[in-house]
Amino acid sequence: MEILIRPGDITRERTDAIVNAANSSLLGGGGVDGAIHRAGGPAILAACRALRENTLPDGLPAGHAVATTAGDLPARWVIHTVGPVYSTSEDRSAILASCYRESLREAVRIGARSLAFPAISAGVYGWPMDDAARIAIETLRESADEVAGKIDTVVLVPFGASAEDAFRRHLAG
Numbered sequence: 569m570e571i572l573i574r575p576g577d578i579t580r581e582r583t584d585a586i587v588n589a590a591n592s593s594l595l596g597g598g599g600v601d602g603a604i605h606r607a608g609g610p611a612i613l614a615a616c617r618a619l620r621e622n623t624l625p626d627g628l629p630a631g632h633a634v635a636t637t638a639g640d641l642p643a644r645w646v647i648h649t650v651g652p653v654y655s656t657s658e659d660r661s662a663i664l665a666s667c668y669r670e671s672l673r674e675a676v677r678i679g680a681r682s683l684a685f686p687a688i689s690a691g692v693y694g695w696p697m698d699d700a701a702r703i704a705i706e707t708l709r710e711s712a713d714e715v716a717g718k719i720d721t722v723v724l725v726p727f728g729a730s731a732e733d734a735f736r737r738h739l740a741g
Contacts, residue, residue, distance in 0.1 A: 569712045570721045571705070573739060574684075575732040578725040579607035582642045584680035585635065587671045589688045590648040592627035594620060594634075599691040600727075604646060608639035612646055631666035633674040645678055647671045651689030654696070661703055664689055668707040672715050672722075682721040687731055701726075701734035705741075 578586055578600060589600045594616035596605040605612055615636035620627065628634055633649040649667040652660035667688045675683045685704065689695035708722055724739075726732045 569708070569715060569719050571708055571739060572721060572723045573726065573732065573735050574723050575726050575728075577603070578684055578686050578727075579603055579641055581684035581723055581725060583682040583684045583721070583723055584643060585645040585647050585675050585678070585683040586638060586641060586643045587633075587683060587685045587688070588646050588648045589686050589691065589693075590628065590650055592629065592650050594624070594628055594648055600686040604641070608637075608641045608646065611637050611639035616648070631663040631670065633667065633670040635674050635678050643684070645680055647674050647678075647680075647683065649688065651693055651695070654689060654694040661699075664695065664700070664703050665707040668704055669711050672708075672711050672719060676715055676718045681719060682723070683719070684723040684725050687724075687726055687735070690731065697731050698734045698737075701731070701738045705735070705738040 588604045591597045630650045630652045635645045635647045638646045649671050652663040690697050690700035726735045
């Protein structure tokens, strides 16, 4: 599995799947979540509403992942995952790592061979960017054997220079 870094707008990534840093309601929000819902159009929200009505009445728990259509995005699917809110009193890094692992597993389940990730939990959920990048890279590397031959490419799409620097530093390390 090749890991690439392409900073910019995740909604323009031409991968099989785009990972959405969603909130548990799956009904849209701010940041990456809002951008994906706006760019993908109403089909994503309709698919999320159907998930809430049929299989996830209480929402998507943190650390889990589920796929929907990508609507008008250049990808085929959106994989929604809910990252943890950062806490200084509780170590939630295993939940953040689970977001990456479960998104990869969901990609394999739906047949996506390439996917793009944002910096999960590093926006409004307050996770320090350097640590978020470290957990992302370590988890992707640890998961490579499990998805070997099934996932060809993972694109990390950091937003902003400091995010890009953090991801490049951990990928090189």
